Amino acid sequence: MNALEIIDLQKVYPTGVKALNGVSLQVKEGDFFGLLGPNGAGKTTIIGITTGLVTLSSGVVKVFGHDISNDFEAARRLIGVVPQEFNFSIFEKVFDIVVDQAGYYGIPRSVARVRAEKYLKELGLWEKRDVASRTLSGGMKRRLMIARALVHEPRLLILDEPTAGVDVELRRGMWEFISKLNKSGVTIILTTHYLEEAEQLCKNLAIINKGLVIEHGTKKELLSKLESQTYVLDLDKSFRGVLEGYTVRVLESGMLLEVSLNSEQQLTSLLVAIRKEGYEVKSIRPASNRLEELFMQFVEVKK
């Protein structure tokens, strides 16, 4: 079953800006789906329409088969959303924010209080339950929004740039938490600027640019479309040899080599060629994130 199905979605804002030009995509139940694209590509508009914050101009959006236009109550009960920007009352206490959110989903207060305790503990915010939300740190505010999004126990969790502006440790912790959520059966849709994040977490991806889906498929399929991949190799001594057929750049120290492999060249063959020249490879790493290269490749091609 599709957790989310979008058919020919179009959105024209009252200002005349055409944000979506006929987006169609499917997210399978249980998927960890990445929605990628540059700023202004239309990602947040898609999320806004799905969650009810933006009205659609035309097209169909279904959440677990429930049309968001005709059957919005059923659709919204199944969605949890963590928006990009903080959108809770700064005067409310942490505990009240989560309990009230459950109330908006029709969950009785007695149940809501138990759930709020559970999720605030899960997210390490229980000690802060009685403080006003404005006093929380940026990372805590992000976690509060995750707790709030989970309190009605949705089957589809949408995270719009959840790790924007958070430190590395917190980001890793969030990845771990969200991955475990996904393993417990929750479908996750993630938009992010950190392509490393998408490469590490997502099973399926869609790349959006200028209101259109330009690529949509499994991460493996998309990465196989990568035309070239650049690696940085750390050698045992300064390189003076020749690597025929490879695009090579010797970096400043001479002991660092940047080599681009096209889709037909194997990394193992490169290593053999280097050894033949009389050099040992001490370490090897990709010059940049693979998804980032792919993303740039698609976005550049479609410009």
Place this chain on the structure above:
Amino acid sequence: MSGTMKAAPGIHLVGEGKSSFQQNLVSMGTILRKEVTRFLRIWMQTLLPSVITMTLYFVIFGTIVGSRISDMGGFSYISFIAPGIIMMAIITNSFSNVASSFFGMKFQRSIEEILVSPTPVWAIILGFVLGGVARGLLIAVLVSIVALFFTHIVVAHVFYVVVFAVLTALVFSLAGLVNAIFARKFDDVSIIPTFVLTPLTYLGGVFYSVSLLPEPWYSISLFNPILYMVNGFRYGFIGVTDVNIFVGLGFLIICCVGLWGWCYYLLRKGTCLRQ
């Protein structure tokens, strides 16, 4: 954070064994509870100012000036103005409660918490409006208690006191919601109370009987809707009115229905709320 986060929870299907309507009632109740908690928590801003202002009215217009004014409708001046002063408090408080609370949520974007939820439009309206009615009626009780220190309050027709108080609070709560939906800045929620409600209330027969007005002011006053609310409420207390109270009742009911329909249309459409 990894150190403070525990294992992700197992997620279950939503369903609390309640019907959709029951769930929507819980949603509405959550909004209402939040509204009442809010105005009680900040009582220094929401309840106290009205009580102090109305006390001053009783002191100045009732005791100091009123003692030099002859009876109106067969009652002492202070007994005559007391219902109007209570009604004035109901009008301003019910309106401003909904207008400021809803706009505050819009401004902070916390209104999105409700907009992304399955809460239907009727439950959103009812939750906010009943919050406004609760504040209006609580203020009415508080101002009535204050009035007891200055005059003897009689209640001729309890039914009309309750009906006019509740309907007026409903109408102005709904009007406050319409104002808040359209408001884009804080100034927008103070324009209506300052430039519309206050003049209409003062000219709505709170402090005088419109029958004392010469033409054309008497006829012009009959177009002031607040005149009918004040007189209907006063009729409930002292059994005296300048206008037909059934016209007032009919007008209030029409306003309730009309404003409810307008709020419903605006929220359903997402005017100034959804992009």
